[in-house]
Amino acid sequence: MRKLAIEPQYAIEVKGLRKTFGKGENKVEAVRGVSLQVRKGEIFGFLGPNGAGKTTSLRMMVGLLNPSAGNVIILGKDPKEKQNQDFIKEKIGIIPQEVSLYLELTVEENLWFIANAYRVPSADAKVTIDKLISDMGLEEKRKALAKNLSGGMKRRLNLIMGLVHNPELVLCDEPTPGLDPQSRVVVWEYIQDLPKQGKTVILTTHFMEEADRLSDRVAIIDNGEVLVLDSPKALKKSVGEGDLVEFMLENTEKDHLEQIASALREFNGGKAIQEVYISSNRVIMRSKDVISNLSRILNHIEDQGAEVENMAIRNTTLEDVFISLTGRALRN
Amino acid sequence: MLPLEIAKRFGKELIRMRISLVVLLALPAFMAFMFWFAFNSAGLGSTETYILGVVNEDEGVADELAAYFQVVNSVYDTGISNTTLTHGFAHDFIQSLKSINYTNEQNTADNIPIFTIEEYDTSEIALNNSNPNEDVESRDIDALLYFPRNYSNTTLSAVNNANFIQSGLYLDENPFWVGPPIPKSDNSELKIVGDEGYTRYLIVKVILSKILTAFMENIHNFQYSGGNVDYEINSVALKEYSIFDTIMPGILVFGILTQSGMLAAFLVSEFAETQTMTRVRLSLIKPWEYIMGVSIYQFIVSFFQMGILFVLPILLLGFRPAGSLIEGFLVLLVTTVFTTGLGFVLAGIFTSSDTAGQSSGFLMTPIAFMSGAFMEVPTITLFPSVIPTASGIPRDFILWDIIPTTHTVNALRSILLYEFSVTDVWGELMLLIIPSILLLVFGMIFYSKRRFAGDI
Ligand SMILES: Nc1ncnc2c1ncn2[C@@H]1O[C@H](COP(=O)(O)OP(=O)(O)OP(=O)(O)O)[C@@H](O)[C@H]1O
Ligand SMILES: [Mg+2]
Numbered sequence: 001m002r003k004l005a006i007e008p009q010y011a012i013e014v015k016g017l018r019k020t021f022g023k024g025e026n027k028v029e030a031v032r033g034v035s036l037q038v039r040k041g042e043i044f045g046f047l048g049p050n051g052a053g054k055t056t057s058l059r060m061m062v063g064l065l066n067p068s069a070g071n072v073i074i075l076g077k078d079p080k081e082k083q084n085q086d087f088i089k090e091k092i093g094i095i096p097q098e099v100s101l102y103l104e105l106t107v108e109e110n111l112w113f114i115a116n117a118y119r120v121p122s123a124d125a126k127v128t129i130d131k132l133i134s135d136m137g138l139e140e141k142r143k144a145l146a147k148n149l150s151g152g153m154k155r156r157l158n159l160i161m162g163l164v165h166n167p168e169l170v171l172c173d174e175p176t177p178g179l180d181p182q183s184r185v186v187v188w189e190y191i192q193d194l195p196k197q198g199k200t201v202i203l204t205t206h207f208m209e210e211a212d213r214l215s216d217r218v219a220i221i222d223n224g225e226v227l228v229l230d231s232p233k234a235l236k237k238s239v240g241e242g243d244l245v246e247f248m249l250e251n252t253e254k255d256h257l258e259q260i261a262s263a264l265r266e267f268n269g270g271k272a273i274q275e276v277y278i279s280s281n282r283v284i285m286r287s288k289d290v291i292s293n294l295s296r297i298l299n300h301i302e303d304q305g306a307e308v309e310n311m312a313i314r315n316t317t318l319e320d321v322f323i324s325l326t327g328r329a330l331r332n
Numbered sequence: 333m334l335p336l337e338i339a340k341r342f343g344k345e346l347i348r349m350r351i352s353l354v355v356l357l358a359l360p361a362f363m364a365f366m367f368w369f370a371f372n373s374a375g376l377g378s379t380e381t382y383i384l385g386v387v388n389e390d391e392g393v394a395d396e397l398a399a400y401f402q403v404v405n406s407v408y409d410t411g412i413s414n415t416t417l418t419h420g421f422a423h424d425f426i427q428s429l430k431s432i433n434y435t436n437e438q439n440t441a442d443n444i445p446i447f448t449i450e451e452y453d454t455s456e457i458a459l460n461n462s463n464p465n466e467d468v469e470s471r472d473i474d475a476l477l478y479f480p481r482n483y484s485n486t487t488l489s490a491v492n493n494a495n496f497i498q499s500g501l502y503l504d505e506n507p508f509w510v511g512p513p514i515p516k517s518d519n520s521e522l523k524i525v526g527d528e529g530y531t532r533y534l535i536v537k538v539i540l541s542k543i544l545t546a547f548m549e550n551i552h553n554f555q556y557s558g559g560n561v562d563y564e565i566n567s568v569a570l571k572e573y574s575i576f577d578t579i580m581p582g583i584l585v586f587g588i589l590t591q592s593g594m595l596a597a598f599l600v601s602e603f604a605e606t607q608t609m610t611r612v613r614l615s616l617i618k619p620w621e622y623i624m625g626v627s628i629y630q631f632i633v634s635f636f637q638m639g640i641l642f643v644l645p646i647l648l649l650g651f652r653p654a655g656s657l658i659e660g661f662l663v664l665l666v667t668t669v670f671t672t673g674l675g676f677v678l679a680g681i682f683t684s685s686d687t688a689g690q691s692s693g694f695l696m697t698p699i700a701f702m703s704g705a706f707m708e709v710p711t712i713t714l715f716p717s718v719i720p721t722a723s724g725i726p727r728d729f730i731l732w733d734i735i736p737t738t739h740t741v742n743a744l745r746s747i748l749l750y751e752f753s754v755t756d757v758w759g760e761l762m763l764l765i766i767p768s769i770l771l772l773v774f775g776m777i778f779y780s781k782r783r784f785a786g787d788i
Contacts (some may be wrong), residue, residue, distance in 0.1 A: 062614060065787045089616055100607040104345040116337045117615035145348070161611065 008076025011169050011200035012038040012061055017070035019056050019224075030056040032224040033070070038202055041195050045215030045232075046204040047318060049330050053224040054204035055097055058171050061202070062094055075169070090118065093167030097174045097204075099158045103147035107138055107157055110146055111164050118165035125164065132160040135190060151178045159187065170194055171202045176210060188214060206330060208318035220322055227325045236316040239324045240274050242288035244314050245297075249283065250307040257283060260304045267300050268293070279329050286316075334617060338625025339632070342598060346633065352594055356637055360587030361644055367579050367706075368649045382536045384429065384447045385464045385473035389454055390483040392420030422479035425544075426451070432543065446539060468525055469711075475526040475536040483522060524727075527711050531578045534745060537727075580651050581660075581744035582705030585737050587641045588634065588667050589700050593692030595630055595675030601685035603783055610788060619780040627672055634668040653748035660748045663740060663761070670736045670768035676775030680782040703738035720759030736771075739764035 019031040031053040038044045046054045059065040061072050063079050075091055077084040102110050111132065115125035133139055136156040141149060146157060155178055162170065175191065176184045191214055194201050205211050211218050212232045219229040228235060249260070257278050264276045264285055272293045275286040283301075287293060290313055301308055322330050346352055432446045450473055456462045467473045524540060526533035603609040612622060638661060645651035653660065678695075682688035700706065712731040719727050732738045739760040746752040746760070754761065 059788075064610060064613065086616060089614060092614065094610070094614055096607065096610055098607050100610055102341065102345065102608055103606060104348040105341065109341075109344070113337065113341055114611065114615065116334060117612065117617050119334070119616055165615075 008073075009040070010037045010073070011040045011042075011075060012202070013073040014057075014061065015071055017057060017060055017072065018068045019053075019060060019065060020068045030224055031060070031067075034221070034224070034226050035070075036219055036226060036229060038200060039217075040200050041198065042216040043191065043195060043201040043203060043214050045211040045218040046202065046221055047206065047208065047211040047215075047218050047322070047330075048204075048221035049206055049322075049328075052206075052221045054206075054221060055173055056224075057221070058094075058173055058202065058204060062092055062171060063088075090165065091168040093162040093165065093170045095159050095162040095170065095172040095175060099154045101146040101154060101157060101161065104145060106143050106145055107133065107149070108142050110157065110161060114161055114164045120165050128164055128166060132163060136160055137186065152180060152183050155179055156183065156187065159190075168198070169200050169202070173204050174206070175203070176205075176207070208322070208330060212318050218318065220318070220325065222322075222326055228321070232318060235318060235321045239316060239321050240286050242274060242286050242316075243290050244316060244320065245285050245287065245290055245294075246312045246314070247283045247285075247301065247308050248281075248310040249301070250309045256304075256306065257281070260301055260306055263300065263304050264297070267297060273297075277323065279323055334621045335625035335628060338617070338622055339629035342626065342629040343632065345598070346629075352598075355590055356587075356594060356633070357640055359590060360583060360637075360641055363586060364580065364583045364641070364645050364649060367583060368576050368645070370576075380532075380535075381445055382447055382474045382532060382539070383450060383472070384536065384540075385450045385452060385467055385476040386426055386429075386479070387452045387454065387457065387464055387476065388422050388426060388479045389481050390420045390422030390479040391481050392423070392484050420484045422483045425479075429543065465525065468527060471527065471530060471532075474530070474532040475524055475540070477540070478523040478525060480522070523717065534578075576649070577651060577653070578745065578749060579706065580645055580653070581741055581748055582700070582703075583645075584638065584641055584660075584664055584744065585667070585703060585705045585740050586696075586700040587637060588664055588671055588740075589696040589737065591630065591634060591637070591668070591671040592674040592678060593689050593696055595626070595672065596678035596682065596692050597685040597689040599626065599675070599679035599779070599783075600682050600688040603679075603788070604684050609783060613784060613788060619784040622784075623676070623776050623780060626676075630672045630675065631665070631668055634665060634671070638664045655747045655749065655751040656753065657748075659754045660744055662754065663743045663747065663764075666761070666765060667737060667740045667768070669765070669772050670740075673768060673772030673775040676779040677771070680775070680779040699735055699737060702732045703735045704732065704741050705737070719763065733763060734767075736764045736768045 014037070015035050017031055017034040018029070021028045021030055034053075034057055046057065048054050056065065060067045060070075061074070063072075063085075072079060074088050077088060079085060079088050102113065105113065108129065111129045112125065115122075115129065120128070133142060136159065138153060138156060138160075141153060146154065149157065155176070159172070159175055162172075172191065176187055179187060188210070191201060191203065201214075203211070203214055215232060217229060217231050218235060220227045220235070228238070230238070249257070261276045261278055261283055264273055264283065267273055272289065273285050273287050277284055285297075298308060298311075319330050322328075346356075426449060429447050430445070430449050433444060450467075452462055452464050457464065464473070464476050464478075468476050522544075524537055526537065602612070642657065642661060646653075674692075678688055678692050682691060711728070713728045714731060714733075715729040717727065718729045719733065743754075743757040743760040743764065746757045747754065
C-alpha cells in the first residue's frame, strides 16, 4: 500500500535545538545544537551521562521548555501553532524522570485523573486502566495510596500514567532507576512491545545495557551535543572488531598502569592487540584473537612487575563507544 | 466536567492530608478557644457608661430663619408663635444625650446613664489648652462628637426635605414664602471621631446612630405638628456582649485567611514537589479549567471551614451573635474571593510549598492583625469621613482599609453584634468585594502566566 503523501515520515524532527539556562557566571549551555529525526515506530535512545542534556532536550520536544534556539516538528506539525497544540498533546505521552504522582490519591485514582485530563471516554479509560495496571503487576495495589507504594511500584505507576490516553509518541525519561532486576525486565519488555502497538518511543538513559537492548537507534549525547547517532550494532562496530579484556591489577598507581598499557601496545609488534586504554583503574584491551594470545599477554603484564588480580573477557558495549568518543566512562 | 474533576481531586487530597485539615480547622478553633479562655468573663455592654467628648460649634438657627421658621410653622399651629423654639439642635441633642439611661427592668431606681458627657470649650481648644483629638487617641474619651457651625441649619434643611417629600411644603423654596436661603457649607456635618479599632468606640457609634435616628424623627414630628423639640429616648436596647463576642468575627477572619497559604502550598506542591504540573500542562486541561476547578474547590472548603468555625463557638463557647448568622456567613463566603486571589498570587511567586506555606503564614498574621481581627490597631487616617457605615455616619478611610479583610471584620461586627443587615454595611462590602475581585482576576492571570506558560 502506498503511503499518503501527507503522512509525515518522522515522529519528531528537531533542528538546531539549543537551551541556555541562567546568565553570566551561572550560565549553563545544557543543549548546544541538537538536530535529529525520530522515525515512526522506532525506539530511539538518548544515551549520555548525568547532565548531558537528555532531559532538557526531551522537555523542549514536548513544549515544557522553550528552546533558546532551533525548532521542533511533531508528527509533521509545528507545536508553536495554536491550532496544533491539542492534536499534539493527545498524541504525546511523557514518562518523566522524576516520579510525578498524586501521592494522596490511590493508584486507580491517579490513572483516572489522567484519563479525565485527556478526556478519554470512561468506557475506554476503564479498559485501558485495567490493562495497564495488570501489565505492571499493580493489581494488588489498585486501591493503595501512591505515597504508600514502594519506590519501584511508584516508578511503574509513573510509567503507565503516561500511557492512559494511548499516545502515539511515548517519551520515556529514564524508566528504570530503582527497579529490581525482574521489574526492570518487565519494563524493558513492555517498552519493547510499544512499537508493536504502533507507537514511537524516545528513551533516555545512562544505562548502556538499556540503550543497547531497547533502542533501534541510539544518539550518544554529551555536554549538550549529539556525538554519534546510529544503531547500537553499528556504533559498537565502529570502535573496532574483537573482544575486550579487562585486567584488574593489584598495583593501582596511575603511572604504573600507564607503563603497563604502553607495554601492551608494543606487544608482539602491536599486531595482536588493536587498542589499549585505562578506565576506572583497569587496563582494557581489544583483541581479535584473545584466546590464543592470552597466556603470553599475562606473562607480559607480569614482566612489568604487576600482579593480575582479576580478569574478564566481554563483548564491546556502548560504554566502550562512549569512552572512545570522549575518553571518559559513562558513569563516574 | 473537567473543573469538577480537578476540584474533586484537590478535595480528596485535602481530606487525606490530615495536617492541612488541622491548619484549616483546628488552628482557628484553638484560637477561638484561647480568646474565649482569656476574655470570656470580661463582660461588656448592657450597663457600661461610655465617655463621650463633645465639641459644640453650632451657631443655632439664624434669627431671621428662626422667625421665618415660626411663620411657616404657624401654618400648622399659630398658637406658639412667640416661644423660643430652640437654642440650636446641637444643644438639644447634647441635653438629651445626658438624660439617656439604660432601663434596668429589675430595678428602675437604679438607672445607669449611657453616656458621661465631656463638653469641650471651643475657646479653650482655640488656645490649645485642650485637645479633644488627643483624648481620643489616648482613649480618655471613647468617642468625640463634633457639631459644626451650621449644624442646626443643615438639620433644618434635612427636616425640610423630609417635609417636602411628605407634604409638598418646602421651607426655603416655597413659592408662596420668599425667605432667606439656608446657608450651605462644607462645614455642616455632624462628625463622630474615634478609634476604629477600639471596641468601645464601635459600640458608641452604634448607640449614637440609633439615638440620632430617633432625634431626627422627633424634630421632624415637632415641626410637622408644631410641637416642641421634646423627645424621649430613655432606653436603647443593647444586647449583652463579652469581649469574646466582639473578637469572634476577627477569629473567623483569621480562619478564612489560613486558606490562602494552604491553597498556595497545594498549588506550589503540584508544581515543585510532586511535579504533576508537568502532566497537567501536557494534558488537554486548559488553564481556565484548572483555575476554575481550584476556585470551586476553594469555595467548598471555605463553606465547610466557615460553617464549622461558626457552629463550634456557638455550641461550645457560648458565642451568641445577635444578628443574622446567614448574612454573616455570606460575608465570610465573599471573603473567599480575596483569599483565593491571594492564594493564586502566592502560588505564582513561590517555588517550594514549604516556603509558600511559611511565607504566607508570615503574611497572614499581620493581615489578620491589621484588619483588626484580634485587637485595636492604631488609626492612620488617609481620607476623612468617606466610608458609609451602618450607623449612617461616614467613617474615615484609614490605612488598613486597603486590606479587604478589614471590611470583613467590620461588616461581621456590624451584622453579628449590632444587628445590621448586609444592605446597611454596603460601603464596607464594596470595599471588600471590589479589591477582592481585582485581586482574584490578577491572581488568576498571574498564576496562569507563571505556571501554564514558559519553562517548567
Ligand atoms: N532549570 C534549570 N536551570 C538551570 N540549569 C539547568 C536546569 N535544568 C537543567 N539544567 C542544567 O542543564 C544540564 C543538563 O541537564 P539535564 O537534566 O538535561 O541532564 P540529563 O542528561 O537529563 O541528566 P541526568 O542523566 O542526570 O538526568 C545540567 O548541567 C543541568 O544542571
Ligand atoms: Mg535527565
